[in-house]
Structures are given as structure tokens and as C-alpha cells.
Amino acid sequence: MNNSQQRGTTEKSQVRRSELIATGRKLFADTSYDALSMDDIAKHAGVAKGLIYYYFKSKRGYYLAIVEDSVADLVARAASDTELPRADRVHRTMEGYLLYAQHHQAAYRTIVTGGVGFDTQVQAIRDAVREELIATLAEGAYGRRDIPVLARLALLGWMGCVESVTLEWLGTLEPERATVRDLLVRMLRRTMDTIGEFEPACPSPPPGA
Incomplete structure (x- = not known):
């Protein structure tokens, strides 16, 4: 197989994998993790069960x-628009965050709550x-990602409030x-x-900033 053929095969594999993940998002939006078997997933995806095992090894691997994939979307939204003034960037980030949660409710709930009982790997991803x-917030506010422990704890507390408020709002x-x-x-x-x-070391932003 030449390089061109190898690239074509790799691209097809990436597309198929992305399609299976997109199907999984829809399935887990309406049905619990435990209620879906690999046979169910394969049937809805219109593929042989072995193909899912080929890409993800197991149902758990598929779910993870x-x-x-869902959390990558959230992080990408938060890190975008770096050229905007700080206040505008914060507003844009929160707008994108809530918009994502509103239109991807199942994925958002999975990210925040863990989705499958207490799953240490899902918790680690969250x-x-x-x-x-x-x-990302620290970099926008203070110009650096490495901040003192107290500042990190405060922002972590705010992040917990964001998640709770968003879940309730949904x-x-x-x-x-x-x-x-x-x-x-x-x-x-x-x-x-x-x-x-x-x-x-982390002064409050000036008014209007």
C-alpha cells in the first residue's frame, strides 16, 4: 500500500470513528448506559458489532x-476568542458554555455528573x-495559568456553582x-x-475589564 492509499485508509477510519461517536451521543441522550447493549448500539449505528470493538475495544471504551469528545468541545469553546477584550471574552465564553449545554444536554450532564454511577475514569475526564x-480563566484574568492555591480554590468553587446552576436551568x-x-x-x-x-498576587480586575 502506497502513502496515498495509507492516508486514504486513515482518513476513512477517522470519519467512521467520528460517525460512531456521533451515533453514541444520540443513543445515550435517550437511553441509560446500562440499558444499551453492544448489539443495540451496532443496530442503531448500522454496523457490525465487531467494528465497534475494533475502534473502542469495549462498550466502556466507547462510552469514554x-x-x-464532548469535553473537547467545551474546552475549545472556553479557549476561543483570545483576541477579544477580557470582559467580552468572558461573556462570549459563558454564552458558548450555556449554548453548548442547552443543545447537548445529554453530553453536558454526562460531563458534569459522570453519567455511569461512580466511574473513576469518567470522573478523571470531568x-x-x-x-x-x-x-483558561486564570490566563485571561491574570495572564498566567499557574495561580496560587487559594485563587484556584475560589475559581473551582465558582465552577461548581456554574455547573449546578446550569443543570438546574436545563x-x-x-x-x-x-x-x-x-x-x-x-x-x-x-x-x-x-x-x-x-x-x-491576583489583584481584582479593574472596573469594566
């Missing part, structure tokens, strides 16, 4: 791939995305998304003001 979001989608966004942004501002009071 879906979770990882923790990793939290850390990345906090680091139950009714009231009030409007823009109102929830502004609420969370103001909570972040108050959190940063408090961080500045306790940690001189």
Missing part, C-alpha cells in the same frame, strides 16, 4: 470516547476539563439564557474581587 477551564430553560449568562459572569467578577482581597 463519547465523554472525551476533573481534567474543570482544571482546563479554570486555567430543567426548565428559565430564565432566558442571556440572564443566566449575566448572572454567572457577575458571580465570577465577585469571586475575582474576593480573590484579590486574599491574594495580592
Whole structure:
């Protein structure tokens, strides 16, 4: 097989894998993890069961791939728009975060709650995305990702509030998304003001920033 053929085979494999993950997102949106067998998944995907094992090794591996794909979307949204002023970037990030949660509710719930009881690997993926979001916020606010422990704890607390508020909001989608966004942004501002009071190395952003 020449290089061109190898590239074509690799690209086809990547496309097929992405298609299977997209199918999995839809399936797990309506049905619990335990209620879906590999036979069910293969039937809905329109492929042989062996193909899913080929790409993901097991049902658990398939599920974890879906979770990882979902969190990659969230992290990408948070890290985008770096050219915007800080205040605009925070608003854009929170708008994107809530928009993602609204239109990918099953994936979002999986990311935040773990999805399959207490699964240490899912919990590790969730923790990793939290850390990345906090680091992104710190970089935008303080110009660096490595911040003092107290500042990190405060931002982690705010992140927990964001998740709880978002989960509750998804139950009714009231009030409007823009109102929830502004609420969370103001909570972040108050959190940063408090961080500045306790940690001189992380001063509160100036008004309007």
C-alpha cells in the first residue's frame, strides 16, 4: 500500500470513528448506559458489532470516547476568542458554555455528573476539563495559568456553582439564557474581587475589564 492509499485508509477510519461517536451521543441522550447493549448500539449505528470493538475495544471504551469528545468541545469553546477584550471574552465564553449545554444536554450532564454511577475514569475526564477551564480563566484574568492555591480554590468553587446552576436551568430553560449568562459572569467578577482581597498576587480586575 502506497502513502496515498495509507492516508486514504486513515482518513476513512477517522470519519467512521467520528460517525460512531456521533451515533453514541444520540443513543445515550435517550437511553441509560446500562440499558444499551453492544448489539443495540451496532443496530442503531448500522454496523457490525465487531467494528465497534475494533475502534473502542469495549462498550466502556466507547462510552469514554463519547465523554472525551464532548469535553473537547467545551474546552475549545472556553479557549476561543483570545483576541477579544477580557470582559467580552468572558461573556462570549459563558454564552458558548450555556449554548453548548442547552443543545447537548445529554453530553453536558454526562460531563458534569459522570453519567455511569461512580466511574473513576469518567470522573478523571470531568476533573481534567474543570482544571482546563479554570486555567483558561486564570490566563485571561491574570495572564498566567499557574495561580496560587487559594485563587484556584475560589475559581473551582465558582465552577461548581456554574455547573449546578446550569443543570438546574436545563430543567426548565428559565430564565432566558442571556440572564443566566449575566448572572454567572457577575458571580465570577465577585469571586475575582474576593480573590484579590486574599491574594495580592491576583489583584481584582479593574472596573469594566
